[in-house]
Amino acid sequence: MDIEIGVWGYSQLMAMAAVRYCLGRRTYIVSCCVEWLFVQWENFDEHTKTIIKRDIEEEIKRDDEARDGNHPHLPLGDDCDRLEWLKCRQLWANGNA
Numbered sequence: 001m002d003i004e005i006g007v008w009g010y011s012q013l014m015a016m017a018a019v020r021y022c023l024g025r026r027t028y029i030v031s032c033c034v035e036w037l038f039v040q041w042e043n044f045d046e047h048t049k050t051i052i053k054r055d056i057e058e059e060i061k062r063d064d065e066a067r068d069g070n071h072p073h074l075p076l077g078d079d080c081d082r083l084e085w086l087k088c089r090q091l092w093a094n095g096n097a
Contacts, residue, residue, distance in 0.1 A: 012048040019052050023059050026077040034084045041091050053092050056085055
C-alpha cells in the first residue's frame, strides 16, 4: 500500500482522533488538549481544522442543550472543562479557520 503517513498520521487523522478522545473527558487531559491545539493549530491543514472546529462546536451545542435542560450528563464535562473548550473558539475567530 502506497499511503504516506505523516507526523499527524494518514490525512492528519491522529490530530482529529486526539481531539475526539478528549471531548467529554474531565481533568487535566482537556486543558492539555486545548493547549496543544493552540500550539499546533497552524500545522494542521484546512480540512483538519474544519473537522476539529466542527467536532468542538457540535459538542458545545450539545452541552448548551444539556445545561439548558438541566440534564445530569454534560457532554463537555464540568464547568472548568467547558471553559477550556470554549477557549478554542479563539482559534477560528475572525476567519482563522
